[in-house]
Amino acid sequence: MTVLFGTVEYFEQEMLRHLEISRMGKWTKEDEISLIYSRLENEILYDFVCDEKVRIECLKNLAYADKRLRIKDYRPINVNEKYSLM
Numbered sequence: 001m002t003v004l005f006g007t008v009e010y011f012e013q014e015m016l017r018h019l020e021i022s023r024m025g026k027w028t029k030e031d032e033i034s035l036i037y038s039r040l041e042n043e044i045l046y047d048f049v050c051d052e053k054v055r056i057e058c059l060k061n062l063a064y065a066d067k068r069l070r071i072k073d074y075r076p077i078n079v080n081e082k083y084s085l086m
Contacts, residue, residue, distance in 0.1 A: 006058045011065035014040060030070065037066045 003009045018036045044058050 006054065006061060008061045008065045008068070011040065011058075011062045012069060015065060015069055033066065033069055037062065 003013060015033065015036050018039070019032055022032070022036075040062055041059065044055060044062065048055065048058070050058075
């Protein structure tokens with residue numbers, strides 16, 4: 001399944017991928033998600049060149065993906081396999 005850039009599903013996949021890659025160990029799930037959310041938010045705000053409407057939509061979708069990850073349990077993923085939430 002192809003996930004389009006900027007969708008809620010895209011941001012969930014990105015956050016899960018970053019969680020798997022940067023498993024910090026000493027951080028809680030909430031702290032890790034917050035750090036990844038901040039990094040993605042900064043990229044959208046300051047690095048991503050696009051129309052302001054697209055930027056706002058991406059930020060809304062990122063916030064929604066963040067909320068979904070915080071209320072759902074996730075399993076660590078292998079970056080070579082498909083991403084999924086439990």
